[in-house]
Amino acid sequence: MPFHGKNIILAISGGIAAYKSVELVSLFKKLGANVYCVLSESAENFVAPLSLEVMSKNKVYTKQDKHTIEANKAYIDHIELAKTADLILLAPATANTISKLACGISDDLIFDIILASQAPIAIAPAMNTNMWAHKVIQKNLSFLIDELNYHIIPPSTGDLACGVQGIGRLAELNDILKHSAYVLETQITKMDKDDIVGKSLDLANKNIIISSGGTREFIDPVRFIGNTSSGEMGFALAQEALYRGANVILVSTVDYEKDPIKAAILEHPNLVKLRANTSEEMRMAIEANFDDSVDVLIMSAAVADFRPKEYSDSKIKKEKNPDNSTINLELTENIDIVKHVAGNKLPHQVIIGFSLETENLLENASKKLIDKNLDMIVANNQEALGNYQSQISIIYPSTDKTQDLEIVELELQDKLENAKSILDHLNLILKARNEKNTDIISG
Numbered sequence: 463m464p465f466h467g468k469n470i471i472l473a474i475s476g477g478i479a480a481y482k483s484v485e486l487v488s489l490f491k492k493l494g495a496n497v498y499c500v501l502s503e504s505a506e507n508f509v510a511p512l513s514l515e516v517m518s519k520n521k522v523y524t525k526q527d528k529h530t531i532e533a534n535k536a537y538i539d540h541i542e543l544a545k546t547a548d549l550i551l552l553a554p555a556t557a558n559t560i561s562k563l564a565c566g567i568s569d570d571l572i573f574d575i576i577l578a579s580q581a582p583i584a585i586a587p588a589m590n591t592n593m594w595a596h597k598v599i600q601k602n603l604s605f606l607i608d609e610l611n612y613h614i615i616p617p618s619t620g621d622l623a624c625g626v627q628g629i630g631r632l633a634e635l636n637d638i639l640k641h642s643a644y645v646l647e648t649q650i651t652k653m654d655k656d657d658i659v660g661k662s663l664d665l666a667n668k669n670i671i672i673s674s675g676g677t678r679e680f681i682d683p684v685r686f687i688g689n690t691s692s693g694e695m696g697f698a699l700a701q702e703a704l705y706r707g708a709n710v711i712l713v714s715t716v717d718y719e720k721d722p723i724k725a726a727i728l729e730h731p732n733l734v735k736l737r738a739n740t741s742e743e744m745r746m747a748i749e750a751n752f753d754d755s756v757d758v759l760i761m762s763a764a765v766a767d768f769r770p771k772e773y774s775d776s777k778i779k780k781e782k783n784p785d786n787s788t789i790n791l792e793l794t795e796n797i798d799i800v801k802h803v804a805g806n807k808l809p810h811q812v813i814i815g816f817s818l819e820t821e822n823l824l825e826n827a828s829k830k831l832i833d834k835n836l837d838m839i840v841a842n843n844q845e846a847l848g849n850y851q852s853q854i855s856i857i858y859p860s861t862d863k864t865q866d867l868e869i870v871e872l873e874l875q876d877k878l879e880n881a882k883s884i885l886d887h888l889n890l891i892l893k894a895r896n897e898k899n900t901d902i903i904s905g
């Protein structure tokens with residue numbers, strides 16, 4: 463177990479999400495970690511040190527310890543604590559704490575400990591959406607990631623305490639545990655993967671190709687036919703698959719490196735990133751990698767069905783067509799990548815497609831599942847494109863040996879939550895295949 467016997471310092475800064483720290487301590491304790499809580503001065507307004515002390519069964523360090531600990535040798539000195547930590551987790555991390563960290567200001571015990579420690583540091587920000595998006599916060603976060611190698615646990619999207627809806631909520635506790643386990647693991651050995659929170663790394667050693675983003679079909683060097691896909695779904699799938707132990711090839715039209723948090727998450731030893739712009743580039747990247755060792759292909763990319771028949775090497779001039787205000791663009795059909803790959807798949811390989819429909823969602827998606835010889839299809843409507851949240855339905859042939867389709871309609875939620883559900887159902891399919899193979903071998 464990654465947490466067993468590990469010393470975790472939970473540094474809590476003063477945001478409303480600080481109340482969740484009591485439960486977080488309880489989860490870490492259940493997983494066998496020793497937890498030492500350190501509260502910033504303002505965190506004491508949100509969570510009682512006594513609650514954390516009862517839960518962690520350790521002394522809780524607060525601002526007053528900054529100067530009094532030396533006098534009381536009954537407790538471990540906080541600097542000593544910083545030295546023996548296996549991980550420092552700052553959760554929640556407020557905008558103020560993040561910015562002070564980036565400047566090396568140390569006006570609170572939290573900072574003394576972080577600055578005095580050589581342990582890996584993971585931080586889980588929580589703040590108002592606009593504060594999160596503010597340039598200065600993003601700049602400070604980039605510094606913490608790039609220069610100090612801090613690991614960021616991105617906030618989730620939803621209702622915030624300040625009354626707005628958007629990104630900025632403290633990540634789900636389960637996600638905080640997964641990130642913490644990852645940071646601890648990669649410090650110890652990248653290969654030694656074990657159970658996290660009772661849920662095993664159920665995709666360990668699975669080789670998964672995920673396509674992501676919207677393709678661009680170029681008309682000339684500067685113009686293209688595209689769509690509004692943001693690549694959020696593919697990113698969420700890659701993130702979740704990596705945390706569950708998979709080896710992932712992410713073929714994407716989106717440059718995730720521009721977002722420091724995404725870039726940090728994708729800085730994973732089990733990930734290969736490939737860029738593709740056009741449908742044809744995406745097809746070539748996928749087909750070049752889709753060999754017998756691949757277990758799963760997830761085509762979450764919004765691939766254009768058509769591309770311009772002719773490509774102009776130079777920018778098309780308006781005056782080329784002086785006596786006509788219209789221009790005709792002839793389109794030609796792209797190869798359907800997922801259909802093509804699924805047509806040649808091996809029995810152990812699982813192919814998942816997506817289906818965006820504006821009408822008869824479930825019916826049309828189910829038809830596509832059959833037509834394209836897929837093992838699962840994820841149906842969504844056009845609101846899913848370009849948003850952080852989506853309402854999806856997961857459709858696949860039932861694994862209980864009946865011919866029925868399993869149709870799981872989920873509520874509108876974060877794409878990361880959808881990714882988790884998709885991978886949970888993928889696991890059911892993989893398990894059923896495994897059992898079938900065992901039956902064949904033993905029969």
Ligand code: C5P
Pocket residue numbers: 741761762763764765766767796797798799800801814815816817818830
């Ligand atoms: O038929 P439709 O385009 O709605 O199918 C969507 C699914 O097919 C998605 O999984 C998409 O990634 C995939 N697709 C593809 N190649 C294309 C067009 C779509 O793989 N040329």
